[in-house]
Amino acid sequence: MSHVSKFFRDGRPDFEKLAQLDDELSKYYRRGRLDFRKERVCISLTRAIFLHEFGLQWSIPPGHLCPAIPSRLEYLCWIEALLKYENILQPPIRGLDIGTGANCVYPLLGAKLLGFHFIATEVDEESYQGALKNVLDNNLSSQVEVRKVSQGQILRGIVKGTDSFHFAMCNPPFFSDMSEASVHPFRVKTGDERQMVTSGGEVSFIAQMAEESVEFSQNIRWFTSLVGRKKDLGILQRYIQENITTEVRRTCLKQGRTSRWIIAWSFKSHKV
Numbered sequence: 001m002s003h004v005s006k007f008f009r010d011g012r013p014d015f016e017k018l019a020q021l022d023d024e025l026s027k028y029y030r031r032g033r034l035d036f037r038k039e040r041v042c043i044s045l046t047r048a049i050f051l052h053e054f055g056l057q058w059s060i061p062p063g064h065l066c067p068a069i070p071s072r073l074e075y076l077c078w079i080e081a082l083l084k085y086e087n088i089l090q091p092p093i094r095g096l097d098i099g100t101g102a103n104c105v106y107p108l109l110g111a112k113l114l115g116f117h118f119i120a121t122e123v124d125e126e127s128y129q130g131a132l133k134n135v136l137d138n139n140l141s142s143q144v145e146v147r148k149v150s151q152g153q154i155l156r157g158i159v160k161g162t163d164s165f166h167f168a169m170c171n172p173p174f175f176s177d178m179s180e181a182s183v184h185p186f187r188v189k190t191g192d193e194r195q196m197v198t199s200g201g202e203v204s205f206i207a208q209m210a211e212e213s214v215e216f217s218q219n220i221r222w223f224t225s226l227v228g229r230k231k232d233l234g235i236l237q238r239y240i241q242e243n244i245t246t247e248v249r250r251t252c253l254k255q256g257r258t259s260r261w262i263i264a265w266s267f268k269s270h271k272v
């Protein structure tokens, strides 16, 4: 059973119910369908889910990544299950969200639905301001701190000596250039180069995170990241197991026609 089933019946939002509740979304709901090839429809649906399902105010500046909520929730719920399995769910659960985006999706959902506390990092000024607005609009400042970081910083310079987190999570920029960002036939691509592209793509980003994690093995129990391509998952798993730690987990998140993966690694020495 999908982890998100506890939040959505059948693991997905009820579009018809949302269209009845939300005046703006109702304008786009025609003959029982929403046209996900249109950016404004995706944004309107996401805003309506945040508001009517979870009581959260949500907005993004133009051109920023609009998150698919079920798959983002799936990632959070998988982390919750991982911590529960290890019996380390004593609150407050503290997470580090690397690259939170203007949408600030993981801290908003994690704080509101699971009671998690977050430090959320962001390198892009407009995304940082957007994330801050989402936190302030929901009075979540006591649970979520957004930090502006410098280009190239992932963990180093962010995690300090006595900091302690149950987990780090990340939805990294997947692509090495914009031509790699294939167009999904049924869903418009939201987000621009700043959010989607990093030099060397996701392998390089996650490998750097893994290399830096050695230094913070005492500060963070589980290091995790989304991976956008299956072939990259294999490369990263081998790299981490051979060079960083043998304690590696992986899972596949499947939502509709899209598959993503999570890779997680840990240093057994860390005690929360």
Ligand SMILES: C[S@@+](CC[C@H](N)C(=O)[O-])C[C@H]1O[C@@H](n2cnc3c(N)ncnc32)[C@H](O)[C@@H]1O
Pocket: 065, 066, 067, 072, 098, 099, 100, 101, 102, 103, 104, 105, 106, 121, 122, 123, 124, 127, 149, 150, 151, 152, 153, 154, 171, 172, 173, 174, 194, 195, 196, 198
């Ligand atoms: C694919 S987006 C993910 C946004 C959001 N977490 C989500 O899941 O929709 C990646 C984000 O990471 C940010 N980013 C890139 N490099 C970063 C770094 N070294 N530290 C923090 N944020 C970074 C980008 O500006 C972008 O907002």
